[in-house]
Amino acid sequence: MDQSTQYNWATLGTGVIANELAQALAAQGRKLYSVANRTYEKGLAFAQKYGIEKVYKTIDEVFDDPEVDIIYISTPHNTHIEFLRKALSKGKHVLCEKSITLNSEELAEAIRLAEENHVILAEAMTIFHMPIYRRLSAIADSGKLGELKFIQMNFGSYKDYDMSNRFFSRSLAGGALLDIGVYAISFVRWFMRSKPNQLASQVRLAPSGVDEQAGILLSNGAGEMAAISLSLHAKQPKRGTVAYDKGYIEVYDYPRGQRAVITYTEDGHQEVIEDGKMADALAYEVADMERAVSGEENTMCLDYTQDVMAIMTELRREWGLVYPEEE
Structure with a gap:
């Protein structure tokens, strides 16, 4: 990956995984670009904790933000497909917490949207x-x-x-x-x-x-x-x-x-x-995702996810x- 490339990551969700993501970026001297959460107050508290400058009043704002490159979705399983539809349709690359969807039908829809919009879709499967x-x-x-x-x-x-x-x-x-x-x-x-x-x-x-x-x-x-x-x-x-x-x-x-x-x-x-x-x-997930987004190498194993x-x-x-x- 071109080291001069700096991708803007947004987190959708502020739970345990979102905290680990923020910490992984902090260890590299980086910050999340923005935070989206169902409860604005929780998003604000999360942003203050990690020095993140942008917090959205509503979740949908993250999908419309032209500065966002990659969205990490870490909300409950049953909300994933709704957010994947919106994110992928707006041309955002997405790393989604497992399980990426509820079933194969939802996953096939998400993959189709990713292909149509020429973006990377992947599941955050540590293995x-x-x-x-x-x-x-x-x-x-x-x-x-x-x-x-x-x-x-x-x-x-x-x-x-x-x-x-x-x-x-x-x-x-x-x-x-x-x-x-x-x-x-x-x-x-x-x-x-x-x-x-x-x-x-x-x-x-x-x-x-x-x-x-x-x-x-x-x-x-x-x-x-x-x-x-x-x-x-x-x-x-x-x-x-x-x-x-x-x-x-x-x-x-x-x-x-x-x-x-x-x-x-x-x-x-x-x-x-x-x-x-x-x-x-x-940190390994972030590095692999950024290599895939840059076009350098795609090791996100979406075929295994399917x-x-x-x-x-x-x-x-x-x-x-x-x-x-x-x-």
């Missing part, structure tokens, strides 16, 4: 941007681990069993799949040679009707398989294990992984791979889990 995963892919591609056979994924959080909490709220597109399952499936898709085309699952629904726990089996045409266990009400380690016939990779805290251990099957010796820093997750969304859409169809916006 696609943390340096450790590119290192691990290079090792796997070298053939030293042999053929991929099986991937085992765990992600369990313990959330208060409150059906009004966004994690369990159907009206806020809650549930384990869109909140944490998207990480596990993205991890699987990163390592698999092709999109899984067979799936089976079991689900436990919360009283609110969203998925609180699930077991998912995936396989593709190459015979590669994966098993995923998700829970919003039972803590599990965030662990991914990728098993090849000559060794296996273990990654802990995998959504923002920075360390992996490879165990070689023949003699049991281990190799530790470390790359990147968990704390710099947003594959993951297709799997989640099919799973929810089988579960009969429909959000209000989809009715």
Whole structure:
């Protein structure tokens, strides 16, 4: 990327991720250009915290601002498509928090709008941007681990069993799949040679009707398989294990992984791979997004995002889990 290029980032939302974005830019001696939020007072407080000069009175103003280059959307899942339509139609590049949309139909619409307006659309999926995963892919591609056979994924959080909490709220597109399952499936898709085309699952629904726990089996045409266990009400380690016939990779805290251990099957010796820093997750996303916008290199993995969304859409169809916006 041409270092003289300075892109103006706007945040739509002022939650945890927006704070991390502001901090990532601050670490580079930069600031967010502007802030949009449903509640103006919260936007104002966020701007004062980070020395941001422009705060919009209404959200729609961010889409009309000619000085805005890239919008980071970090509002609840079910609001994404509404904001994506407006941002992309106005020619803004968009990095959107996961899950990028509720379903494949919405994502296809957003991609069409991005193509029509010649802008970059991407999901802020850390797995696609943390340096450790590119290192691990290079090792796997070298053939030293042999053929991929099986991937085992765990992600369990313990959330208060409150059906009004966004994690369990159907009206806020809650549930384990869109909140944490998207990480596990993205991890699987990163390592698999092709999109899984067979799936089976079991689900436990919360009283609110969203998925609180699930077991998912995936396989593709190459015979590669994966098993995923998700829970919003039972803590599990965030662990991914990728098993090849000559060794296996273990990654802990995998959504923002920075360390992996490879165990070689023949003699049991281990190799530790470390790359990147968990704390710099947003900085990696920003750098990759700006390279894509500049035309230098597009590593935003939108094709993987589409594959993951297709799997989640099919799973929810089988579960009969429909959000209000989809009715």
